[in-house]
Amino acid sequence: MQMNVSVRDLMRQQKKRRVYIQRLEKLIPFFLFIIACGSVLTTLGIIYTLLSNAIAFFSHVSIWEFFTSTVLKPLSKEPQFGVLPLVAGTLTSTVIAMFVATPIGLMVAIYLSEFASSRARKILKPILELLAGIPTIVYGFFAFTFVTPILQKVIPSLEATNILSPGIVMGVMIIPMIASLSEDAMNAVPNTLREGALALGSTRFEMALKVVIPGALSGIIASIVLGISRAIGETMIVTIASGSSKNFSFDVTQSMQTMTAYIVEVTGGDAPAGSTIYYSLYAVALTLFIFTLLMNYVASMITKKFKEDY
Amino acid sequence: MKPMDFSTTTDRTRFRITVNTIAKGVFFLSTIFCLLVLSLLLYRVFSQGISWINIDFLTGKQSTQAERAGIFGAILGTLWLMVVVTPVTLFFGVGTAIYLELYARKGRFQSFIQTNIANLAGVPSIVYGILGMTVFVRALDLGNIILAGGLTMSLLILPIIIVASQEAIRAVPYQLSEASYGLGATKWQTVKRIILPAALPGILTGAILSLSRGIGETAPLVVIGIPALLIPFPNGIFDKFTVLPMQIYYWTLDSTLVAEYANLAAATIVVLLVLLVTLNVTAIMLRNKFQHRF
Numbered sequence: 186m187q188m189n190v191s192v193r194d195l196m197r198q199q200k201k202r203r204v205y206i207q208r209l210e211k212l213i214p215f216f217l218f219i220i221a222c223g224s225v226l227t228t229l230g231i232i233y234t235l236l237s238n239a240i241a242f243f244s245h246v247s248i249w250e251f252f253t254s255t256v257l258k259p260l261s262k263e264p265q266f267g268v269l270p271l272v273a274g275t276l277t278s279t280v281i282a283m284f285v286a287t288p289i290g291l292m293v294a295i296y297l298s299e300f301a302s303s304r305a306r307k308i309l310k311p312i313l314e315l316l317a318g319i320p321t322i323v324y325g326f327f328a329f330t331f332v333t334p335i336l337q338k339v340i341p342s343l344e345a346t347n348i349l350s351p352g353i354v355m356g357v358m359i360i361p362m363i364a365s366l367s368e369d370a371m372n373a374v375p376n377t378l379r380e381g382a383l384a385l386g387s388t389r390f391e392m393a394l395k396v397v398i399p400g401a402l403s404g405i406i407a408s409i410v411l412g413i414s415r416a417i418g419e420t421m422i423v424t425i426a427s428g429s430s431k432n433f434s435f436d437v438t439q440s441m442q443t444m445t446a447y448i449v450e451v452t453g454g455d456a457p458a459g460s461t462i463y464y465s466l467y468a469v470a471l472t473l474f475i476f477t478l479l480m481n482y483v484a485s486m487i488t489k490k491f492k493e494d495y
Numbered sequence: 496m497k498p499m500d501f502s503t504t505t506d507r508t509r510f511r512i513t514v515n516t517i518a519k520g521v522f523f524l525s526t527i528f529c530l531l532v533l534s535l536l537l538y539r540v541f542s543q544g545i546s547w548i549n550i551d552f553l554t555g556k557q558s559t560q561a562e563r564a565g566i567f568g569a570i571l572g573t574l575w576l577m578v579v580v581t582p583v584t585l586f587f588g589v590g591t592a593i594y595l596e597l598y599a600r601k602g603r604f605q606s607f608i609q610t611n612i613a614n615l616a617g618v619p620s621i622v623y624g625i626l627g628m629t630v631f632v633r634a635l636d637l638g639n640i641i642l643a644g645g646l647t648m649s650l651l652i653l654p655i656i657i658v659a660s661q662e663a664i665r666a667v668p669y670q671l672s673e674a675s676y677g678l679g680a681t682k683w684q685t686v687k688r689i690i691l692p693a694a695l696p697g698i699l700t701g702a703i704l705s706l707s708r709g710i711g712e713t714a715p716l717v718v719i720g721i722p723a724l725l726i727p728f729p730n731g732i733f734d735k736f737t738v739l740p741m742q743i744y745y746w747t748l749d750s751t752l753v754a755e756y757a758n759l760a761a762a763t764i765v766v767l768l769v770l771l772v773t774l775n776v777t778a779i780m781l782r783n784k785f786q787h788r789f
Contacts, residue, residue, distance in 0.1 A: 206681055213683045214598045220590035221599070224612050224657070227650050231622060234629045289525045296522035309526055316533050318775065320711025322740045323764050326747050327536050330757055345751070357532050364529075388515035411617075418619025420714035421740075425747055445621050445714070452628065452718045470625050474618065481617040 235471040242266075242464035251468060255433035259451070259462045266465050268472060270433040274441035275476075278352040278423055279416040281437065285356025286412055290363030291405065297364070298371040299393045310365075317361035325425035328354035333426060340438060346428030348441040355422050359412045366411065370404020371397050403491035407484040414480035418473065420445040444473045540768070544761030552762060557726070557737075561755035566763055568728050572641070572736035573710055573770075575729050579645025580652070580709055585702060587649070588656035589691075592698075595657075596664045597686060616654035623651040624718030632719055639720045641732045647715050652705040659701020663694040696785035703778040707771050713740040739767045 243251070246266045254267025293313070297306055333350040337343045343350075374397050382392040398405065428440030429450050442450070451466045555565020591612075599605040627647025637643040667690050675685040721741045729736040743763045750757035 206684075210681050210683055214594075217590055217594035217598055220587055221594040221608055223587050224591060224608060224615060224653065227615060227626075227653070228611055230630060231618065231626050234626050235622075238629070289528060292522045292525035293529060296519075296526050300519050300522055301526075309530075312530055312533060316529055318707070318711075318771065319536070320713070320740060320767065320771070322711065322713045322743050322747075323536070323540070323768070326743060326760055326764060327539065329747055330750065330760075331535075331539050357529075360529055388511050390515040390518040391511070393518075414617060418621065420619070420621045420717075421744065424714075424717075425744070445619065448621055448625065449714070449717050452624075452720060466625065470622055474622050477617060477619055478614065481614060485613070 231474070235467050235474055238464055238467035239471045242461065242468045245461045245464065246468075257431040257433075259465060264461060266461070266468075267433075268444075268469060270431045271442055271444045271447050271469060272472075273433055273435060274348060274423075274427070274443040274446070275417055275473075277348050277435055277437060277441060278355060278419075278427065278443055279413055281349060281352025282355035282359055282416040282419075283409070283413060285353055286359035286363055286416075287409055289356075290360045290408075290412070291367055293360065293364040294367035294371060294405075295393050295397075298368045299389060299397060313361040313364060316357075317365075319358075321358065321419060321421045322425075324354050324358050325351070325422040328422055328426040343438045344428070344440055346426060346430075346440040347438050348423075348427050349437040351422045351426035352437070354426070355416055355419055358419070358422070359415055362415060363408045363412045366408035367401070367405045370401035370408070373404065374400040403487050406491075407488045410480055410484040410487065414477045414484070417480065418445065418477050420449060424449045444469050444476075448473075537768075540761050540764045543758055544763070544765045547758050547762035548765060553766070556728075557742075561753060561759055564759055566739065566742055566766065568726065569737050569739045569742040569763070570766070571728050572738045575641045575732060575734075575736060576645050576648060576738055577706060577710070579642055579732055580649050581702070581706065583646065583649040584653055584656050584705070585698075588653055588702070589660050589698060591653075591657045592660035592664055593686060593691075596661050597682075597690070612654045612657055616658070619714075620651055620712055621714040621718060623647055624715030626650065627715060628719050639722070639735060641729060641734060641736045644716055644719055644721070644736065644738075645732065647719060648709045648712065651712065651715060652709045655705040655708065656702055659705065660694070660698045663697025663701065664690060666697060667693045696781055700778045700782045703774050703781070707774040707778075710738075710774070711740060711767065711771060713744055716741055717744065739763055739770070743767065 251266055251268055253269070254265060255269045256265045256267045257270045258265045297309060301309065328351045329346075332354055333343070333345065333347065336347075336350050336353075337345075340349075378396050378400060379392055382396045383389075387395070423443045424446040427443065427446060429442050429446065430440035431442055431447075432439070434441070447469055448466055451462060457463060551563075552565050553570070554567045555563065557566075557568055558564040591608075595605060595608060599608070624647065627643060627650070631637050631643035631646050632639055635643075671689050671693060672685050675689045680688070716738060721737050722735070726735050726737060743760045746756040746760035746763065750760065
């Protein structure tokens with residue numbers, strides 16, 4: 186006989202299966218929760234790594250000296266660690282980049298959202314995305330081997346490594362970011378406002394200037410702040426094209442080191458673990474981390490606080 | 496009463512229209528400027544590098560002599576890096592996205608994780624490099640091997656992949672899961688058999704795009720300490736390695752010593768860009784093919 190499985194057995198099997206499924210249902214959320222904690226762990230890891238090693242650094246060098254001294258000589262016999270030359274380099278390159286990226290990025294955004302036909306937009310937006318997708322190392326190569334020689338013809342006193350050319354190229358890199366974020370903000374301005382402006386007889390330019398831009402201002406400013414944060418954290422372009430001079434100056438024709446480039450130089454130089462110069466890495470990285478975190482926080486505050494709800 | 500003087504208003508209108516035309520032209524030109532820079536960059540790189548690309552270059556070993564140098568090791572290194580990064584990021588990225596979208600109760604903890612992810616996305620890549628160097632290379636004592644580099648790169652692109660997966664899951668119409676519950680399926684059964692398969696194209700598109708970001712990233716690997724020395728071809732995740740962007744970096748730096756290195760860097764850039772374009776086209780095709788299924 187084949188039918189040697191009783192109904193009771195079948196019920197028991199079914200029950201077993203149900204218990205298994207129920208157990209799985211209880212386990213899965215817990216398991217997923219642990220996975221989701223991975224991202225929190227990353228943040229904690231970053232903060233712990235930077236803080237603990239930076240504190241070790243500040244036991245060798247006083248915080249006051251680090252943040253106020255304009256002399257950075259990590260490799261000399263009597264090393265001095267002032268972060269200001271690096272801050273000057275970072276600020277200079279960021280300012281140059283934003284001088285390029287902000288006006289052009291905003292003009293591109295206005296063109297795309299207010300003037301371009303939908304067909305032109307369909308062609309232009311992928312091109313901008315392409316520009317945004319190019320690795321930064323390629324921009325670095327471009328700045329070093331192409332933009333600097335061209336600039337040298339215009340400004341003969343320009344050094345082979347200088348902060349001007351990577352600053353400009355960094356600006357070009359940030360244009361797509363500002364353009365697309367600002368365009369999103371402009372698209373959120375309702376068409377009724379535009380039509381109102383046009384019906385009152387304003388030209389498209391006046392409409393863009395007096396209606397769309399004020400309406401999208403929070404998004405536009407947030408995009409600029411995010412662009413600044415991106416420029417501060419950018420590494421490869423400045424490392425390649427700006428050299429490693431640690432003088433405290435704001436002369437754009439000369440080599441200047443940014444915070445990111447300093448980190449690359451120190452790690453690339455195989456600094457022995459435990460030395461002051463090795464720990465200085467973390468102090469600089471912590472400064473960089475706080476700078477960018479602050480910028481991102483400001484950007485999110487601006488979008489939250491001043492968001493126009495239509 | 497004086498009659499209205501139309502000549503001034505006509506002049507004024509004409510002026511405003513002229514301003515409008517000029518502004519439109521300037522805005523258009525700035526858009527063209529981006530296009531111009533892009534084509535200049537591509538033209539420059541291709542014209543310099545294309546003649547250096549041949550079979551020997553693609554399959555050759557690293558060499559200090561420009562004529563004999565090849566990038567096969569760097570290509571292998573990039574592929575091996577992806578072998579580590581892909582499973583790690585998919586596991587953690589999709590897991591986190593499922594938790595946030597489908598399991599987490601809306602509340603403080605969920606918005607805390609969400610804010611945390613947004614912040615992580617804004618952290619400069621070099622900081623991830625320092626984290627990787629400290630934790631993976633030194634504390635866990637892995638050394639600068641593929642595994643350490645891959646884990647570092649995974650941390651870097653994890654926020655992007657989480658956000659992409661969340662969007663893909665959110666795009667699955669709720670009727671599908673309602674129908675599944677209606678047939679008596681449990682939550683995990685619904686997630687596994689209904690929601691994930693429906694969200695898969697979106698997740699894969701996001702994954703490919705963030706992987707291509709990882710392929711082009713240099714800074715974290717520089718910090719981890721990929722040597723400029725000649726290293727043998729990597730054969731597994733515990734080997735030392737180099738990747739295409741690192742090769743570009745060293746050749747660009749050394750082009751002040753040996754002029755031909757600049758051409759090698761350009762040729763490597765061409766290879767890297769071709770790889771990235773292939774990945775992106777795949778992602779776009781994937782998106783287009785599965786976009787209007789519902």
